[in-house]
């Protein structure tokens with residue numbers, strides 16, 4: 001197969017079919033309906049792990065609303081991964097609404113006052129998609145709080161937010177007033193099943209070249225390597241086609257970067273990496289209790305100068321890590337000591353170390369992880 005028409009593998013390509021997300025798309029579309037009547041829809045939250053189709057769904061929604069939105073309405077999209085601070089986010093919203101804010105920004109009070117005026121003058125609803133809101137600066141909810149407060153001060157609500165994040169606990173991490181303004185329509189996407197990934201790959205392959213052939217089982221192999229992450233699966237397939245080696249198991253194997261565990265660890269949110277690191281340091285190849293892990297985690301947060309999550313949130317992160325297979329954490333009875341979890345790390349040390357190294361906030365821990373690893377080996 002010739003390496004032509006690789007554009008269909010581009011991250012921003014809108015595929016002909018949305019595999020396995022019909023229900024989620026229906027929920028988003030019906031939540032967006034008020035916009036077509038000229039009213040601001042309620043805020044929406046779209047959550048899911050990497051490569052689960054969040055950006056695609058948000059873009060399909062914007063696309064379909066764009067075609068029918070009444071005059072005066074506006075549809076805006078911002079990629080939060082590139083914004084890095086609440087002030088920058090507000091500046092970008094202001095730019096989108098046509099305000100002449102300098103690169104150095106404006107004081108909060110001025111930007112809010114001007115945004116309020118711009119929204120009032122808009123004459124119709126504004127749907128703002130905030131994609132990729134998983135970084136530390138979003139937690140606590142300062143930028144979202146500012147935007148929702150702004151809206152509530154208008155005579156008629158104009159601004160609706162569609163908040164998109166990999167952080168499944170985003171709402172819990174926000175200020176309660178912001179979280180309650182975002183409650184309502186929440187769509188949570190699970191990772192794709194192997195069958196769904198195979199269908200996504202098949203569809204994309206057909207779009208790229210209707211005559212394309214492939215070795216039996218090759219796409220299933222890619223799906224198994226991708227851990228339900230469609231971006232990862234598509235990147236592999238694209239790599240094999242670009243090399244001109246055809247869609248064969250051996251060509252795909254050559255394109256396979258690093259180990260999938262390492263990749264998913266690198267992309268994991270910082271608090272979860274910290275929890276894994278605490279488990280590594282305290283358990284040292286054995287098991288540890290939730291209490292010991294939390295103490296270690298608190299110490300790491302203080303050392304690094306990052307905010308410490310409550311023990312309840314850490315316990316939630318631990319449950320997520322368990323469901324993803326990174327730890328085992330069965331509840332065991334400790335006699336008079338009551339019941340607590342016995343935590344065993346299931347992540348290969350080298351891969352955890354690599355993930356820590358690649359996270360600027362956590363790289364100082366990587367060396368120590370190596371020390372803990374040597375202790376495990378002894």
Ligand SMILES: Nc1ncnc2c1ncn2[C@@H]1O[C@H](COP(=O)(O)OP(=O)(O)OP(=O)(O)O)[C@@H](O)[C@H]1O
Nearest residue numbers: 011015018019021050051052053054055056230231
């Ligand atoms: N249901 C689907 N059908 C067809 N293609 C899909 C589907 N879901 C995702 N894709 C494709 O997979 C890739 C990743 O999807 P997308 O960028 O939407 O994931 P994401 O959840 O936003 O990931 P991230 O958390 O990394 O931002 C894109 O190329 C997209 O077109």
Ligand SMILES: [Mg+2]
Nearest residue numbers: 054055131132
């Ligand atoms: Mg995305």
